[in-house]
Amino acid sequence: xxxxxxxxxGAGHPDHLTLQAVEAIGKAEVFFVIEKGTAADQLVxxxxxxxxxxxxxxxxxxxxxxxxxxxxxxxxxxxVADWHAARARLFADAIGRELPDGSxxxxxVWGDPALYDSAIRILGxxxxxxxxxxxxxIPGISAPxxxxxxxxxxxxxxxxxxxxxxxxxxxxGLSPEVDSTVVMLDDGTGLAxxxxxxxxxxxxxxxxxxxxxxxxxxLTEIRxxxxxxxxxxxxxxxxxxxxxxxxxxA
Ligand SMILES: C[S@@+](CC[C@H](N)C(=O)[O-])C[C@H]1O[C@@H](n2cnc3c(N)ncnc32)[C@H](O)[C@@H]1O
Numbered sequence: 001x002x003x004x005x006x007x008x009x010g011a012g013h014p015d016h017l018t019l020q021a022v023e024a025i026g027k028a029e030v031f032f033v034i035e036k037g038t039a040a041d042q043l044v045x046x047x048x049x050x051x052x053x054x055x056x057x058x059x060x061x062x063x064x065x066x067x068x069x070x071x072x073x074x075x076x077x078x079x080v081a082d083w084h085a086a087r088a089r090l091f092a093d094a095i096g097r098e099l100p101d102g103s104x105x106x107x108x109v110w111g112d113p114a115l116y117d118s119a120i121r122i123l124g125x126x127x128x129x130x131x132x133x134x135x136x137x138i139p140g141i142s143a144p145x146x147x148x149x150x151x152x153x154x155x156x157x158x159x160x161x162x163x164x165x166x167x168x169x170x171x172x173g174l175s176p177e178v179d180s181t182v183v184m185l186d187d188g189t190g191l192a193x194x195x196x197x198x199x200x201x202x203x204x205x206x207x208x209x210x211x212x213x214x215x216x217x218x219l220t221e222i223r224x225x226x227x228x229x230x231x232x233x234x235x236x237x238x239x240x241x242x243x244x245x246x247x248x249x250a
Contacts, residue, residue: 002099002133004123005106006113008140009050013208016141017050024138026056028106030099032091036067042239046209047108063098065090076168084118088125095131105133112142116166116184143243144182146207150214153202155245156180170194170246179248186242188230196220198249205233205242219246 005024010016035044068086070079099105109119123135148155156162163178167186171193174181196219203215203226215226234240
């Protein structure tokens with residue numbers, strides 16, 4: 001039986017790796033990584049640096065999988081389902097070819113594998129299609145946790161819920177019932193669209209990396225500055241990942 005471990009590696013700082021993650025990396029012989037062929041492949045470079053430090057099995061290998069293109073327009077759900085199916089086929093081929101029975105493979109997953117990441121679902125499809133392996137998941141530090149630590153804030157007010165959602169969703173409005181909203185996967189549209197009145201924001205980009213930038217304050221006052229910094233950093237670095245907490249003032 002093959003074993004595949006999804007290892008949460010944290011949101012950008014190499015020291016986000018847990019001892020459990022270090023141990024799992026040390027046991028694996030084959031590491032699978034998806035490459036997009038974009039500037040964001042700097043994220044692949046961080047994974048390679050982690051492997052150079054913590055992969056231990058003699059002869060361990062990195063297997064690169066080219067990311068299939070995702071349809072840009074049309075039905076979002078259908079486009080994502082097609083993209084996941086294409087990724088699952090590529091994973092199944094790579095596992096069948098590169099991971100002999102009885103050996104141990106791993107996928108280094110950005111942040112935590114349970115939060116806005118497709119790896120668990122994709123390996124579920126691979127298993128349902130007939131390839132048998134034992135799946136293990138190691139949790140990692142997620143971007144919202146890195147954001148809260150960087151700003152030295154709790155994500156929730158005492159006893160209150162938090163809504164974690166995407167930029168696409170908040171472009172349609174914030175939940176009326178929940179005052180604290182953590183936003184991920186925003187291409188800038190959500191932040192630009194939201195009604196800023198009565199909201200405070202704690203924003204962070206490139207959290208945990210040497211490029212980390214943070215801003216916080218009333219959204220009416222600092223949204224333009226965040227949008228300008230976001231555009232400037234994106235142009236300079238070639239990509240951007242940001243996460244922010246929006247909170248309705250009590
Ligand atoms: C595909 S999701 C992956 C989330 C990841 N599994 C996690 O647990 O944080 C990518 C989104 O995570 C957030 N993100 C990940 N790393 C980040 C970082 N270092 N700084 C800011 N946001 C980050 C951004 O909102 C980005 O659009």
